Amino acid sequence: MKLVVAGTGYVGLVQAAVCSEYGHEVYAYDVDQSKIDAFSTGRADEIEKFVMEPGLSNIIRETHGKSLFFSCDLKSIIEGTDAIFLCLPTPSNLDGSTNLTYFDSAAGQIAEILAKRKDKRRIVLVSKSTVPIETVRRLENIMKKHGVENFGVASNPEFLAEGTAVNQARRPDRVVVGCDHEEDFKILRRVYSQFIHHVRIKYIETTPETAEAIKYVANTMLLTYISFWNGVGAKLGEKISNVNIDDLRLGVTADDRISTWGSFVSNGAGGSCFGKDIASLIYQLRRLNVSTKMLEASYEVNEYQKVYLVDRAINEARFKFNNKTVAVLGLAFKKHTNDMRDASSIKVVEALLGKGVSQINAYDPLANATARQEFDPSKNILFEKIKYFDSAKEAIQGTQALFISSDCEEFRGFSRTIEDTVKPPYLIMDGRRMIPDYNELVSKNYGYLAVGSVVRCPA
Numbered sequence: 001m002k003l004v005v006a007g008t009g010y011v012g013l014v015q016a017a018v019c020s021e022y023g024h025e026v027y028a029y030d031v032d033q034s035k036i037d038a039f040s041t042g043r044a045d046e047i048e049k050f051v052m053e054p055g056l057s058n059i060i061r062e063t064h065g066k067s068l069f070f071s072c073d074l075k076s077i078i079e080g081t082d083a084i085f086l087c088l089p090t091p092s093n094l095d096g097s098t099n100l101t102y103f104d105s106a107a108g109q110i111a112e113i114l115a116k117r118k119d120k121r122r123i124v125l126v127s128k129s130t131v132p133i134e135t136v137r138r139l140e141n142i143m144k145k146h147g148v149e150n151f152g153v154a155s156n157p158e159f160l161a162e163g164t165a166v167n168q169a170r171r172p173d174r175v176v177v178g179c180d181h182e183e184d185f186k187i188l189r190r191v192y193s194q195f196i197h198h199v200r201i202k203y204i205e206t207t208p209e210t211a212e213a214i215k216y217v218a219n220t221m222l223l224t225y226i227s228f229w230n231g232v233g234a235k236l237g238e239k240i241s242n243v244n245i246d247d248l249r250l251g252v253t254a255d256d257r258i259s260t261w262g263s264f265v266s267n268g269a270g271g272s273c274f275g276k277d278i279a280s281l282i283y284q285l286r287r288l289n290v291s292t293k294m295l296e297a298s299y300e301v302n303e304y305q306k307v308y309l310v311d312r313a314i315n316e317a318r319f320k321f322n323n324k325t326v327a328v329l330g331l332a333f334k335k336h337t338n339d340m341r342d343a344s345s346i347k348v349v350e351a352l353l354g355k356g357v358s359q360i361n362a363y364d365p366l367a368n369a370t371a372r373q374e375f376d377p378s379k380n381i382l383f384e385k386i387k388y389f390d391s392a393k394e395a396i397q398g399t400q401a402l403f404i405s406s407d408c409e410e411f412r413g414f415s416r417t418i419e420d421t422v423k424p425p426y427l428i429m430d431g432r433r434m435i436p437d438y439n440e441l442v443s444k445n446y447g448y449l450a451v452g453s454v455v456r457c458p459a
């Protein structure tokens with residue numbers, strides 16, 4: 001089939017690459033010429049300047065020029081297309097509503113060109129971005145307004161998690177397709193033919209609005225589950241010294257109905273979806289006069305979770321941040337990515353600067369470059385206090401405290417490096433419970449403060 005993927009961010013590029021791998025002829029379109037130029041090289045270093053996703057550049061290297069093509073010229077690629085996937089950014093407005101500027105603008109351009117196409121075959125406009133429920137009608141209206149003929153609209157949300165997106169796109173747990181007409185379902189069945197009647201993959205056909213809603217309910221439920229563990233399970237471990245959070249997790253998740261994913265207590269969940277989607281669903285439900293108390297609690301627990309270890313350091317470990325040098329390790333929102341969208345580290349750094357630290361030594365194996373942009377001193381003069389390091393060991397040198405803010409594997413079993421590099425009095429704030437053998441450090445007079453446990457400090 002001939003497919004166009006409009007928007008080459010994480011979602012679009014993975015969709016384009018994996019569809020090209022399955023033998024479709026795929027045209028990935030973006031307004032940003034520099035991205036298109038970089039992707040067209042097929043080189044990992046160029047591709048990863050924009051999208052860093054394990055396995056993705058390998059597919060592009062194999063398929064570009066054969067079944068995958070990149071273009072900034074929508075007009076030249078649209079003839080003969082069976083489906084256009086809209087994979088546009090849908091950021092949050094300040095009030096939590098979704099900003100549909102990119103979506104509308106791409107839909108408008110597509111409509112203008114489709115209205116003049118010579119080939120009048122059925123074409124499906126598929127929304128893959130997370131968009132407010134009923135946005136599919138907005139898409140339909142834009143097409144109608146421009147006089148596009150013989151088209152259908154569909155919602156086909158993506159559920160990819162960063163870092164594992166390629167594998168998940170190759171073998172998703174489910175494919176959700178929402179259409180109004182059988183002929184559109186048929187087109188999408190051909191696009192996803194490898195997933196139909198698969199023993200393990202659920203192929204779900206429904207209305208477009210239900211498909212849109214599935215994405216919101218899934219993401220807000222996942223975040224609520226994380227918030228439940230952070231807001232209830234972790235708190236029991238932090239207040240009652242004989243409650244062991246790791247055993248608590250094992251015991252509770254031994255029940256098949258309760259998932260292990262999400263039960264790992266942390267200094268908050270970040271990423272491109274959770275915060276934005278819950279804010280948007282709150283906004284959508286309020287407009288329908290539905291109580292949003294539950295979602296608000298889940299959102300608030302998560303936001304406070306990002307900074308509360310700094311508060312606990314002051315109140316429970318009696319640590320004074322003023323004029324101290326503190327290392328922040330793990331800047332991306334999780335391991336295996338350079339993405340810092342909604343990352344807990346942003347809130348941590350702001351909180352530490354607010355408490356008067358003299359310097360922050362920052363380190364992430366992948367996200368130092370992203371961090372330099374995120375913490376651009378022209379946005380906030382205090383960001384000048386952040387210095388960047390190429391290893392965790394170098395970053396902790398000369399510090400009086402460290403904060404582990406993501407789950408990078410290299411921080412696990414980090415105690416030896418700490419012992420060899422910095423001497424007590426020293427406070428370790430562990431937002432991801434990455435140091436299981438902390439007792440040894442405590443016995444050598446290091447202070448240890450972890451999410452889910454009571455503070456362990458020398459008397």
Ligand code: UDX
Nearest residue numbers: 159160161162261262263264266269270271273333334
């Ligand atoms: C998420 C959803 O998983 C995906 O289905 C959706 O399409 C997009 O949003 P992603 O943002 O890539 O994917 O990250 P994910 O792996 O889900 O982690 C989100 C955050 O939750 C991370 O900060 C992670 O560290 C945190 N997390 C995850 C926890 O704090 N505890 C856990 O047990 C699991």
